Amino acid sequence: MDLTAxxxxxxxxxxxxxxxxxxxxxxxxxxxxxLRTTGxxxxxxxxxxxxxxxxxxxxxxxxxxxxxxxxxxxxxxxLRTLDSPQVRLVVEGSxxxxxxxxxxxxxxxLDVGRHPGVPALPPLAGLVSxxxxxxxxxxxxxxxxRDDALPVFTGIRVHAVGDRLELLATDRYRMAFATLxxxxxxxxxxxxxxxxxxxVVRQPAPGDQVSLQADLDRLGLSxxxxxxxxxxxxxxxxxxxxxxxxxxxxxxxxxxDADALAGxxxxxxxxxxxxxxxxxxxxxxxxxxxxxxxxxxxxxxSVKATVDGNRLTKTFQARYLTDALKAFxxxxxxxxxxxxxxxxxxxxxxxxxxxxxTYLVVPLRTVV
Amino acid sequence: MDLTAxxxxxxxxxxxxxxxxxxxxxxxxxxxxxLRTTGxxxxxxxxxxxxxxxxxxxxxxxxxxxxxxxxxxxxxxxLRTLDSPQVRLVVEGSxxxxxxxxxxxxxxxLDVGRHPGVPALPPLAGLVSxxxxxxxxxxxxxxxxRDDALPVFTGIRVHAVGDRLELLATDRYRMAFATLxxxxxxxxxxxxxxxxxxxVVRQPAPGDQVSLQADLDRLGLSxxxxxxxxxxxxxxxxxxxxxxxxxxxxxxxxxxDADALAGxxxxxxxxxxxxxxxxxxxxxxxxxxxxxxxxxxxxxxSVKATVDGNRLTKTFQARYLTDALKAFxxxxxxxxxxxxxxxxxxxxxxxxxxxxxTYLVVPLRTVV
Numbered sequence: 001m002d003l004t005a006x007x008x009x010x011x012x013x014x015x016x017x018x019x020x021x022x023x024x025x026x027x028x029x030x031x032x033x034x035l036r037t038t039g040x041x042x043x044x045x046x047x048x049x050x051x052x053x054x055x056x057x058x059x060x061x062x063x064x065x066x067x068x069x070x071x072x073x074x075x076x077x078x079l080r081t082l083d084s085p086q087v088r089l090v091v092e093g094s095x096x097x098x099x100x101x102x103x104x105x106x107x108x109x110l111d112v113g114r115h116p117g118v119p120a121l122p123p124l125a126g127l128v129s130x131x132x133x134x135x136x137x138x139x140x141x142x143x144x145x146r147d148d149a150l151p152v153f154t155g156i157r158v159h160a161v162g163d164r165l166e167l168l169a170t171d172r173y174r175m176a177f178a179t180l181x182x183x184x185x186x187x188x189x190x191x192x193x194x195x196x197x198x199x200v201v202r203q204p205a206p207g208d209q210v211s212l213q214a215d216l217d218r219l220g221l222s223x224x225x226x227x228x229x230x231x232x233x234x235x236x237x238x239x240x241x242x243x244x245x246x247x248x249x250x251x252x253x254x255x256x257d258a259d260a261l262a263g264x265x266x267x268x269x270x271x272x273x274x275x276x277x278x279x280x281x282x283x284x285x286x287x288x289x290x291x292x293x294x295x296x297x298x299x300x301x302s303v304k305a306t307v308d309g310n311r312l313t314k315t316f317q318a319r320y321l322t323d324a325l326k327a328f329x330x331x332x333x334x335x336x337x338x339x340x341x342x343x344x345x346x347x348x349x350x351x352x353x354x355x356x357x358t359y360l361v362v363p364l365r366t367v368v
Numbered sequence: 369m370d371l372t373a374x375x376x377x378x379x380x381x382x383x384x385x386x387x388x389x390x391x392x393x394x395x396x397x398x399x400x401x402x403l404r405t406t407g408x409x410x411x412x413x414x415x416x417x418x419x420x421x422x423x424x425x426x427x428x429x430x431x432x433x434x435x436x437x438x439x440x441x442x443x444x445x446x447l448r449t450l451d452s453p454q455v456r457l458v459v460e461g462s463x464x465x466x467x468x469x470x471x472x473x474x475x476x477x478l479d480v481g482r483h484p485g486v487p488a489l490p491p492l493a494g495l496v497s498x499x500x501x502x503x504x505x506x507x508x509x510x511x512x513x514r515d516d517a518l519p520v521f522t523g524i525r526v527h528a529v530g531d532r533l534e535l536l537a538t539d540r541y542r543m544a545f546a547t548l549x550x551x552x553x554x555x556x557x558x559x560x561x562x563x564x565x566x567x568v569v570r571q572p573a574p575g576d577q578v579s580l581q582a583d584l585d586r587l588g589l590s591x592x593x594x595x596x597x598x599x600x601x602x603x604x605x606x607x608x609x610x611x612x613x614x615x616x617x618x619x620x621x622x623x624x625d626a627d628a629l630a631g632x633x634x635x636x637x638x639x640x641x642x643x644x645x646x647x648x649x650x651x652x653x654x655x656x657x658x659x660x661x662x663x664x665x666x667x668x669x670s671v672k673a674t675v676d677g678n679r680l681t682k683t684f685q686a687r688y689l690t691d692a693l694k695a696f697x698x699x700x701x702x703x704x705x706x707x708x709x710x711x712x713x714x715x716x717x718x719x720x721x722x723x724x725x726t727y728l729v730v731p732l733r734t735v736v
Contacts, residue, residue: 078667104667105665271442295476298473299446
């Protein structure tokens with residue numbers, strides 16, 4: 001292999017591959033980044049740890065074709081810190097040399113034959129816009145659990161229904177449900193790791209079209225110049241129970257600016273006490289956001305709102321409410337409050353990206 | 369107390385006081401921030417934990433004079449997150465209310481009588497420019513140890529000699545020595561905590577004049593609108609040994625751009641091996657920066673330099689060299705290399721701020 005490429009291009013791709021690969025592996029071959037010239041003035045950077053697989057193509061002037069496997073992290077670190085605009089990658093003996101006019105970084109060649117390979121993408125299921133996918137996946141992923149002890153709650157249920165793609169995640173204390181426009185090419189109903197999806201949807205350019213590709217074992221996303229695939233989560237997702245939560249019986253509906261309410265919740269957080277809780281009191285044409293802390297004192301702030309229905313008081317985990325409101329940044333939301341300990345439902349009208357988002361937050365048992 | 373002030377002004381001062389106070393204290397009174405109207409259209413924010421003391425004055429429209437003590441952290445958090453440009457602070461019963469048009473945050477009043485008080489500043493020792501002081505203290509503080517087990521190495525020796533102020537710190541592996549212009553008003557020779565000084569010198573505006581004030585127990589810094597004082601470190605500083613290190617016997621002198629060398633060291637760091645070491649080889653009109661790592665491979669980069677003296681090879685801890693070079697950002701430095709395991713001395717000509725900086729880094733024993 002011998003090629004010349006734009007440093008920034010390669011650096012970005014190497015960083016993405018290194019980021020998706022595990023950092024602590026027993027076998028350094030699994031932390032290897034595969035470089036392969038593809039004969040079309042391109043070099044492909046790829047990696048896989050059996051669970052995840054990533055391939056990114058970048059333009060290059062190829063002097064000699066070839067395929068090599070090198071440690072991902074030092075390659076990414078070196079490319080990131082180079083100040084030379086162009087870089088040459090050339091195999092020299094048992095090393096891949098990363099060369100600029102005044103420097104040479106020599107990475108050991110790892111045994112390509114011992115690498116499990118980067119699995120091919122499963123068949124096409126359908127197409128979405130990259131911008132809509134990101135707008136839908138990011139808030140939904142935020143409602144998933146980060147606790148690997150209960151894998152089912154770390155996933156996003158990805159389900160194609162007619163011309164809409166449905167995304168659903170819950171950690172049992174809150175739940176996010178988004179739908180977005182979907183161009184179907186086949187069935188799709190999988191449970192995929194939320195954290196990986198949140199990472200991947202940031203990679204395509206907002207104007208790109210993203211293909212979703214799936215079979216019984218894997219979900220893949222591909223876009224011009226790149227693809228990522230992941231093993232699915234096997235655990236059965238409590239679909240029916242989750243969907244039942246969406247059938248809300250509304251006691252009170254409040255229209256309010258998401259950012260104004262988020263600001264008030266943020267300012268109440270120092271007064272959120274040992275349980276980190278804030279209280280929302282529905283009043284005439286306003287919400288009163290209250291906090292009370294044995295050490296720090298009390299807070300009360302009113303936020304203008306349009307109220308339809310009963311006057312109610314609900315207590316929430318401040319950080320769950322903050323997460324939920326962040327998903328609606330810049331939007332006017334409808335806050336639909338149910339009686340008792342049933343969830344409060346946040347929604348906003350679909351924007352230009354066609355994404356409809358519903359966020360449920362379970363209130364806390366209030367001390368009377 | 370009843371006053372109105374600009375939120376951003378108060379927020380900045382409250383954040384500084386909260387930052388200098390300890391966060392985990394047994395007695396909440398010690399984490400208290402004292403607010404006091406001073407009758408001159410000003411409010412003073414102050415705090416002290418016996419070791420450190422801070423006073424900052426800010427403009428305010430005072431409606432009723434008074435002094436209160438409230439928890440520092442929630443006050444700072446609340447002021448920081450307010451979006452109202454003006455804020456009113458008013459005592460209401462057992463609370464200090466922080467009020468805007470639509471919100472009220474009620475902080476409990478702590479017992480002023482139980483607070484140890486904010487000690488007065490010791491007598492004036494001399495004056496320095498804030499910009500020069502920051503330019504000298506920040507790199508010197510970087511050479512101090514962060515390990516409280518050896519308090520003497522966590523300090524900066526501050527010593528006035530004629531019309532220069534000398535600052536010296538070492539953690540035994542590197543040493544930084546700076547001098548700056550000093551307008552003397554009395555003797556000054558103290559050992560003060562480096563981390564606190566590094567924090568405090570960022571607070572005055574660069575154009576301010578800073579008074580250094582000291583007695584046998586405390587060092588104080590004061591500037592228009594604020595002051596900080598700290599208990600001194602009692603341990604005897606190894607002055608003579610440190611100063612002896614400055615009497616270098618030079619084997620080779622290299623003139624090189626600090627940023628270019630820092631970049632090369634940064635790029636060699638992924639190849640710095642289990643000891644995190646990089647090797648500098650002095651060659652004809654260049655330095656060769658080399659790394660070698662059993663997993664990641666090897667690196668070699670040349671940096672243009674003017675070399676006078678013997679060709680030598682030295683190995684350094686990469687992060688110590690990086691710290692040293694950062695102290696000379698944007699400057700051309702002289703790298704004076706001594707034989708054997710004696711320190712390498714970095715210096716640069718004094719800039720407009722009159723600060724002269726000398727940085728010593730001890731090389732590692734090289735494996736032949």
